[in-house]
Amino acid sequence: MTGLFLEGAGLVHPNGQRALRNVSLSVDSGERVGVIGPSGAGKTTLVRLLGTSLRPSEGQLFIGDTDPWHAGAGALRQLRARIGVIHQSPPIPPRLRVVTAVLAGRLGAWPAWKALASLVVPDDAAGAREALERLDLGDRVFDRCDRLSGGQLQRVGIARVLYQRPSFILADEPVSALDPALADLSVGALVAESEGRGATLLASLHAVDLALKWFPRLIGMKAGEIVFDRPTAAVTTAMLHDLYATEGRALPQQGLDVLPDERPANVVLLKRPGCQ
Amino acid sequence: MSAAAGTIAGPRVTLRDPAARTRATALVVALAVLWPLLWLAEFKPWHLFDSGNLQVMASFLAGFLPPATAPEFLALLWKATLETLAIATAGIALAFVIAVPLAVVATRALSVSRIGPGPGRGVGAAVRTATRGLLTVLRAIPEVVWALVFVRALGLGPGAGVLALAVTYGGMLGKVYTEILESGDTRSARALLEAGSPRLGALFYALVPSTAQELASYTVYRWECAVRASVVMGFVGAGGLGQLMDQSMKMLNGGEASSILLTFLGLVIVADAMSALIRRVLS
Numbered sequence: 001m002t003g004l005f006l007e008g009a010g011l012v013h014p015n016g017q018r019a020l021r022n023v024s025l026s027v028d029s030g031e032r033v034g035v036i037g038p039s040g041a042g043k044t045t046l047v048r049l050l051g052t053s054l055r056p057s058e059g060q061l062f063i064g065d066t067d068p069w070h071a072g073a074g075a076l077r078q079l080r081a082r083i084g085v086i087h088q089s090p091p092i093p094p095r096l097r098v099v100t101a102v103l104a105g106r107l108g109a110w111p112a113w114k115a116l117a118s119l120v121v122p123d124d125a126a127g128a129r130e131a132l133e134r135l136d137l138g139d140r141v142f143d144r145c146d147r148l149s150g151g152q153l154q155r156v157g158i159a160r161v162l163y164q165r166p167s168f169i170l171a172d173e174p175v176s177a178l179d180p181a182l183a184d185l186s187v188g189a190l191v192a193e194s195e196g197r198g199a200t201l202l203a204s205l206h207a208v209d210l211a212l213k214w215f216p217r218l219i220g221m222k223a224g225e226i227v228f229d230r231p232t233a234a235v236t237t238a239m240l241h242d243l244y245a246t247e248g249r250a251l252p253q254q255g256l257d258v259l260p261d262e263r264p265a266n267v268v269l270l271k272r273p274g275c276q
Numbered sequence: 277m278s279a280a281a282g283t284i285a286g287p288r289v290t291l292r293d294p295a296a297r298t299r300a301t302a303l304v305v306a307l308a309v310l311w312p313l314l315w316l317a318e319f320k321p322w323h324l325f326d327s328g329n330l331q332v333m334a335s336f337l338a339g340f341l342p343p344a345t346a347p348e349f350l351a352l353l354w355k356a357t358l359e360t361l362a363i364a365t366a367g368i369a370l371a372f373v374i375a376v377p378l379a380v381v382a383t384r385a386l387s388v389s390r391i392g393p394g395p396g397r398g399v400g401a402a403v404r405t406a407t408r409g410l411l412t413v414l415r416a417i418p419e420v421v422w423a424l425v426f427v428r429a430l431g432l433g434p435g436a437g438v439l440a441l442a443v444t445y446g447g448m449l450g451k452v453y454t455e456i457l458e459s460g461d462t463r464s465a466r467a468l469l470e471a472g473s474p475r476l477g478a479l480f481y482a483l484v485p486s487t488a489q490e491l492a493s494y495t496v497y498r499w500e501c502a503v504r505a506s507v508v509m510g511f512v513g514a515g516g517l518g519q520l521m522d523q524s525m526k527m528l529n530g531g532e533a534s535s536i537l538l539t540f541l542g543l544v545i546v547a548d549a550m551s552a553l554i555r556r557v558l559s
Contacts, residue, residue: 108472
């Protein structure tokens, strides 16, 4: 079954700037894909396209065998309730409490009375805490979001999507504000969620080592186009240097020591910083 | 003379602000428009200080002193104050009931069809425009005109004032609520809508939490305006302090009028304190 499907898709912003050109990809249901590339490569636009936030200017788009832009309003809403998007800067009002921000993940599934009642007395504080605990944030359930650091707020955004339990998890640089250990933990939680429920996971990451460690398939993007799309084991360091145009300089990394050798590596080393 | 060797003779950015000319033009245009307006409005403040005029005003104001404190008048004043508070509060409550659904419909940040844009965008845009039009009509007609209309239907008394306030203030609250809801960070609402949330979910989990203080303080401010507006409506028979004021002025009883004005001052101070308290609770 198809999870995410794009054929010849492109996107031109209303100001005439082209963000994506001729993007084709097919992600199976339950597959995990990492998207890497320099900033401005179109990673965010790709996530927004797949998250039905932007409409492609050309080409075809299917999410779970549904064409969102030719479905009715009701079908589109049902589809959107099954898509969980993790934004790089979490779209959470600072005055909201953490528990409410996490429970908001299920608004698409809840009836209106439940949503309103949950504002007074949280409907499922235990569920919210469970999602937060997986990100090492279980002790902040009843804090207000403006008391959190940027990294903690980013994890609240991830917890919201974990609580939503969507069929498609789309993440746009979900751990950009986290230190290496927490970034590793959080991406691990997303991967575990995908494995546990068979959810499709597509995540753009700025740290190449995280992508190499957690994703069996990598898509490299540059200037709005896909430059490679292959199993992680077949991605060489030369391809990565080419992607980031970093000849002889360091690749953007989180600090995990997992870069492959010059030749295609079959096994990716999994080492945590400070561990031997 | 020769240029110093080794310096880069590239073009420098001149430090002339490119926006300066636009701003200067805007200032000149604003003055050019304002001057004839002042002239049309017969704005001649220096006439205030003509000796004859000063004397007339002074004797007029002297008539207001001392404030009336006769027990029977204070009893009347107390009853009229309660009536005014009731008119203002009931009027604002009804206006709120009218304004909230209209604001939810008119707020662009709560539109699902604008994302993409998706199915139903034409209908959505038309409904929003119609709703904004309705809000404009409601608030374009002054409350005192509505009061005159309703006094004819309901007879003299506070009922007409309440309805008049509800209609006009419903239009004002609806328009300003819409603008406040759209002035904050609307990304949070959009993210929820993109996750399948209904409008009300996005309203209460995203827009209201980020604008609660502004919404509350504007509502209290409008309540304060309603207290004042009820005076004007009292003049046309809609009850409350206004009606009392009308009677006192007609009987040229300045002392009673000043007692009524002092009561107003007290009410405005109370409104201010309420607003501050609500903002503190919500912050």
